[in-house]
Amino acid sequence: MSALPTADRPSLVIVGAGPRGTGLLERIAANAPELYAGSGLDIHLVDPYPPGGGRIWREEQSPLLWMNSQAQDVTMFTDESVAMAGPVREGPTLHEWAGIDGRVFADRQRQGAYLRWVFERTVAALPPGITVHHHARRALRVDGPREGRQRVWLEGRAEALEADVVVLTLGHLDAEPESEQRALSAYADAHGLVHLPPDFTADSDLSALAPGEPVLVRGFGLAFVDLVVLLTEGRGGRHEQGEYVPSGREPVLYVGSRRGVPYHSKIGYDWEGERPPLPRFLGPAEIDALLARPGGFDFHRDVWPLVEKELGFAHYHRLFTAHPERTRVAWTDFQEKYAAGDAAETQALVASAVPDPADRLDLAALDRPLDGVRYSSPEELQHGVRAYVERDLTRRHNPAHSPDLAVFLGLLSVYGQLVRLGDIGSWWHGFFSYLASGPPGPRLRQLLALSRAGVLRFVGADMTVTAEDGLFRARSATVPGAVTEARALVEARLPHPTVERTSDSLLRELYAEGAAATPEGLLAVDPADGRILDRSGSPHPRRFALGPHTDARGSGAFTRPRTGGPAFRQNDAAARAALAFLRALSCRIAA
Numbered sequence: 001m002s003a004l005p006t007a008d009r010p011s012l013v014i015v016g017a018g019p020r021g022t023g024l025l026e027r028i029a030a031n032a033p034e035l036y037a038g039s040g041l042d043i044h045l046v047d048p049y050p051p052g053g054g055r056i057w058r059e060e061q062s063p064l065l066w067m068n069s070q071a072q073d074v075t076m077f078t079d080e081s082v083a084m085a086g087p088v089r090e091g092p093t094l095h096e097w098a099g100i101d102g103r104v105f106a107d108r109q110r111q112g113a114y115l116r117w118v119f120e121r122t123v124a125a126l127p128p129g130i131t132v133h134h135h136a137r138r139a140l141r142v143d144g145p146r147e148g149r150q151r152v153w154l155e156g157r158a159e160a161l162e163a164d165v166v167v168l169t170l171g172h173l174d175a176e177p178e179s180e181q182r183a184l185s186a187y188a189d190a191h192g193l194v195h196l197p198p199d200f201t202a203d204s205d206l207s208a209l210a211p212g213e214p215v216l217v218r219g220f221g222l223a224f225v226d227l228v229v230l231l232t233e234g235r236g237g238r239h240e241q242g243e244y245v246p247s248g249r250e251p252v253l254y255v256g257s258r259r260g261v262p263y264h265s266k267i268g269y270d271w272e273g274e275r276p277p278l279p280r281f282l283g284p285a286e287i288d289a290l291l292a293r294p295g296g297f298d299f300h301r302d303v304w305p306l307v308e309k310e311l312g313f314a315h316y317h318r319l320f321t322a323h324p325e326r327t328r329v330a331w332t333d334f335q336e337k338y339a340a341g342d343a344a345e346t347q348a349l350v351a352s353a354v355p356d357p358a359d360r361l362d363l364a365a366l367d368r369p370l371d372g373v374r375y376s377s378p379e380e381l382q383h384g385v386r387a388y389v390e391r392d393l394t395r396r397h398n399p400a401h402s403p404d405l406a407v408f409l410g411l412l413s414v415y416g417q418l419v420r421l422g423d424i425g426s427w428w429h430g431f432f433s434y435l436a437s438g439p440p441g442p443r444l445r446q447l448l449a450l451s452r453a454g455v456l457r458f459v460g461a462d463m464t465v466t467a468e469d470g471l472f473r474a475r476s477a478t479v480p481g482a483v484t485e486a487r488a489l490v491e492a493r494l495p496h497p498t499v500e501r502t503s504d505s506l507l508r509e510l511y512a513e514g515a516a517a518t519p520e521g522l523l524a525v526d527p528a529d530g531r532i533l534d535r536s537g538s539p540h541p542r543r544f545a546l547g548p549h550t551d552a553r554g555s556g557a558f559t560r561p562r563t564g565g566p567a568f569r570q571n572d573a574a575a576r577a578a579l580a581f582l583r584a585l586s587c588r589i590a591a
Contacts, residue, residue, distance in 0.1 A: 009040045010582045013152045013161050015139045015506065016169035017047035018054020019558065020547045022119045023076060023567065024169055025132070027575035029125040030078075031086045035579040039586045040129040044161050046139045046154060052119035053112035054171055061202045064229050065108045068222055068437060070266075071095030072102030073560045074111070076118045081562045084572035089125075091118070093561055105440045108202075135161070141509045142166055142543070150542055164585055165578045167530075168523075168545040172200070173504050175497035184489065187467040194488035195472075198495045201226035209488055211235075211249045216474045216484065218465060219492035220257035225439050225447075227492050228253065232450060244449040253456050254484045255492070256463025256476055260370045261388055262447060263438030267405050268397035276317040276406050278413040281309040281339075287420045299424045305343065307414050307428075308363060312346070313338065314410030315361040318403040319354065329353045361407065367431060370461040375479050378457070385458040386451055389444055397441060411436045412563055419566045420527060423518030423551040426496075459484060497549070499523055507549060515540075522551040529577035530570055541581065544574050 012028075014021045025043070049055045067074065077091030078084070094114050095102040123132050137154040144150035144163075151160035177185065181197045188195035194208045194215075201223050209215050209231065217224060233239070236247030279286075286306055290297045297303060316338065320331035327334070329352075337349050354360050365371075369388060375381040395401045411432055418424060438444075450456040460478025467473075474484040497503070498521020499511035511517055516524035516533045523545050524533040530546050531539035547553065552570055559565040 009042050010164050010586050011042045011044065011149075011162055012165045012167070012578060012582065013044045013046060013150070013163035014167045014169055015046045015142075015152065016054065016171055016547070017045040017049070017051040017119075017134065018169070018171045019052075019057060019076065019115055020171055020567070020571075021045060021047070021054070021167075021169035022052055022115060022122065023571045024167060024546060024575055026076065026089070026118070026122045026125075027086060027568075027571045028130075028579065029122050029127075030089045031572070031576050031579055032127050032130060034087075035576060036130070036583050036586075037127060038129065039583065041131070041582060041586075043126075043130060043132045044152075044163070045132060045134045046137060046152065046161070047134070048136050048138055050112075050116065051134055052115035052117070054115075056172060056200065056202075057108060057112045057115055059109050059112035059116070061108055061112075062230060062234060063107050063109050064233050065202060065226055066105045066440065066443070067094075067108060067111050068105070068266075068439065069558060069560075070102060071098065071100055071104050071106045074106075074114075074558045075561045076115070076558070078565065078568050078572070079562055081564045082568045082572070083564065084569045086572040086576055091121070105442075139506050141506050143513075144542075146540065146542070164542065165581060166543050167574060167578065168507070168532075168543075168549070169547050170504060170507065170545075170549050171547055172494065173497040173502045173507070173549055174199075175495035176501045176503055178501070181491070184465075184467060184472075188489070191467075191470045192487075193467075193470075193472065196488075196490045198223075198491045198493050200494065201230065201492070206230060209251045209490070211251060213251050213488065214484070214486040215251045215253050215488040215490060216459075216465060216472050216486045217253050217255040217490045217492050218257065218463060218474075220255060220259065220262050221433065221493060222263070222437075222439065223494055224255060224262075224492035225443055227490060228447065228450065228456065229443075232455060237455075239446055239449060242445065242449060244446070244453040244455065246453060246455060250455050251488070252454070253450075254459050254474060254486065255456065256459030256461070256474060258462060259368060259434070260458070260461030260463065260476065260478055261385060262444060263434050264366075264436075265393050265396040265438055265441045265444050267408060268441050269399045269402075269405070271402075271405055271409075272399070274321055276314040276409060278314060278410060279310065279417060280313045282306040282414055282417050284417070287417050290421060297421075299428065303418070303421070303424065307418075308343075309346075310414055311363065311407050311410045312350075312361050314406040314413075315403040316350070316354075318406035319359055322402055323359075323400070326356060326359050327353055328355060359403070361403070366435060368461070370478055373461075373478060375460075378479055378482050378484075381458055381460055381479050382451060386448055389448055393441055393444055408436050412560070416564055416566050419552060422524070422527065423520045423522050425520060429553075457484075465489060497521075499549075502549070510543075518551045520551075522553070523549055525550045525552050527552055528573060530574040531577070544578060546570055546574055 071094040074094040078088045140153045150163040153160045235249040460476030463476045471485045472489045499517045516535045526539040530544045532543045
């Protein structure tokens with residue numbers, strides 16, 4: 001990154017220099033020799049945080065916070081499995097780069113260092129004449145004529161950046177609080193309580209949560225795990241031989257959620273043998289048919305049955321081929337009837353062919369394990385949830401239950417296909433995360449130790465919180481009549497920004513000026529290359545967007561090697577489209 005930009009050279013502005021912006025830059029470097037050789041270009045990266053890691057993966061955060069993927073499953077580089085027009089440029093996974101065991105869940109500081117290295121390597125790989133400039137500021141808005149140069153206005157800078165193309169790789173965003181959150185915060189202010197709304201846990205100020213005091217926690221996902229770590233080990237406690245030794249500075253955390261249990265453990269063994277041939281029931285042809293429906297499609301009516309069929313196929317393919325002694329018929333006979341059967345026929349087929357209910361795939365029971373379950377006391381609930389977590393850990397670390405890993409592979413396949421459908425609502429993403437993107441096994445064992453130590457208390461499913469009589473009160477149908485009172489409430493989940501409610505002024509103003517949004521509030525983009533759509537469905541020739549704020553969002557922060565990587569495919573398509581546009585523009589300037 002050097003040299004000052006010149007006004008007569010083409011200019012590309014990338015807003016967001018975290019993993020997605022870095023991934024786009026890598027694809028620009030890979031495709032430039034073919035599409036932009038010999039021409040000058042200024043690339044401006046706009047992000048107040050360091051390039052590579054950005055805000056979420058910055059190196060300056062607690063070393064206690066882990067990644068949620070094994071080091072061998074994290075890569076920033078393409079491989080031959082990615083269906084893209086650009087060239088493959090292979091590089092090391094996190095574990096290869098760091099020289100660590102591939103099964104380790106590395107801390108986020110190390111991932112930040114990896115991302116910084118990827119960024120520096122990518123900049124060094126750019127052809128001569130392409131120069132990168134980093135602006136450590138926030139981008140406030142974008143304006144400019146549709147057919148002319150864009151202007152990107154930066155915080156604390158009087159002059160705008162001139163841009164021939166703008167790409168928004170904003171990553172995860174903050175949101176303005178919803179009405180419920182505003183009301184809870186106002187109540188807390190009026191009664192001297194503590195209310196922490198949804199936030200990125202590493203950025204939250206937890207100092208107001210007093211030692212020994214009860215704290216209600218709503219949310220049982222990965223933000224909750226980070227919260228627990230920072231309030232226990234982060235305050236001087238330690239785990240020794242499976243037990244937790246308190247420091248005395250911990251609050252007492254009362255946690256509940258819609259499901260009332262933690263996300264399922266990461267699977268703790270490797271795949272062996274034949275993989276299920278996926279996709280089988282939800283592939284490109286089925287997605288094409290859904291997209292071609294004259295009246296559109298409904299997720300639960302039209303898509304979910306195909307998802308169920310696909311995941312069931314993965315599960316039973318593995319059961320019948322790896323554990324045939326636990327089945328009653330030959331796989332060839334089973335799969336023929338499975339393919340032809342409707343939901344009721346499939347259920348009857350499975351009941352007759354798979355004798356042990358524990359070997360049958362029940363997605364509803366996996367999703368809501370406490371549905372209909374009632375405990376007579378809070379203490380009974382503590383024992384019940386601990387037993388549930390222990391069973392989950394045992395199963396997810398025993399290859400005798402390898403159909404679970406086949407379902408995980410099925411989930412990855414399904415997610416890669418569903419990206420093409422755009423915004424399908426939040427339910428699917430939550431289900432995927434709960435089943436496939438839960439915490440590492442060691443984290444769940446730590447939660448068990450914290451529960452036994454009395455630092456962590458379970459509230460139950462469908463937890464409700466009310467503000468009354470100067471306190472917060474939590475209730476759950478899992479323990480009828482039980483009420484937990486506290487003077488502090490933490491919403492342990494990430495913000496859910498929409499284009500209207502995001503605290504990012506750039507995105508909010510784009511929407512106000514005519515950019516299209518989905519019913520879920522995601523920025524609508526052209527699935528072919530990420531160009532931002534207006535409300536008539538027309539793509540903007542000079543504005544692109546990639547990442548979780550768009551309806552082309554992917555399944556997670558990072559891509560597993562050799563899994564096709566939809567994010568890689570999107571980055572490549574956007575990079576090639578931007579370079580082709582800039583090449584044509586450069587030729588016009590030269591003429």
